Amino acid sequence: MILTLCLAGCHPSQVKDDTIRLFTLKGPSAMGMIYLIDSPGKIITKPLSIEILDEPMLVRARLLKDKPEMAVLPLNMSAILYNKGLPYQLVAVPVWGSLYLFGSDSTVLGWQSLKNKRIFMMGKGSTPDIVFRFLLKFHKLNPETDVTLDYSFPTHIDLANAVSAGKAPIAIISEPLATLAQAKNPSIGKIMDLNSEWGQAFPSHPSIPQTAFIGRSDFIRDHPDWVKKICEAWMVSIDRVNLFPEQAADLIAGHNILPDNNIAKNSIPGCNLKFRFAFQISPEINQYLQVLFTFNPDAVGGKIPDEQFIYQIPDH
8 A cells, every 4th residue: 555645735646847756655654753644834935745654665766766765774775776877875874773573472581592493584684684694693503593583474564463473482573463363362471582682792883873864966955945844843853752742643644654543652762763964873874884885786786885875965
């Protein structure tokens, strides 16, 4: 399903050439910017159209086809596209680590107790897979011999459903799917917060810069003030979501981002919503991409992006 919302009173079918387009992802990305999505007022001098897409690959396809001014993608996917020559730069990171070891196995009390366990996850070579393999190695566990990594469930939804049905006693899933799974089966829960575990490995940069807000190079070069205003409104939105989760949950459910208010409210803390300009956190970004590159160069497009990948908002 694709949900289109226009912030200046325009109907989705009436998006015009002078409309600024922003494609975002259903889940934490859209949750954090819910007040931009909900507000009918103008943030900039032109209408701003926000489309919520279900999957990163849909955003990628629309980037190639429609060339929108701005978009939200997983950080590693934005690096891949940049390395392929697409003219998009990293403006900010609005969602940080939201990955959890989750399930019903109460015998897991730490990393060493994972030995000889079967852990389910989606996508061999995906970023959750690489992050988890890195953390296993950090804790002196061999991902190939000390644990069994099972990729039987092909999508995040399939995996979350398997966890809630008891078919995957230990799995790596993200918010808000973790809260959705727990709502179906209250006997399951979070076993380990992988973002916190990442922080133990990298105390100076203790969060995973999971999600990228990117801008088309010509647009952000020609309209830095618009970019800044959109970013500032996004920051305010995230602050309101974190401070007043019950009110935000009403809007999140109202825009069909999550099925009900309770799930929305309960999942907000685990989504790790923080808006940071990319140029202010380049060490965290490069560290994360380096970990991915070391495990699988293709996960970032074959090389660490050059310094032009990160956009610096003028006079910020």
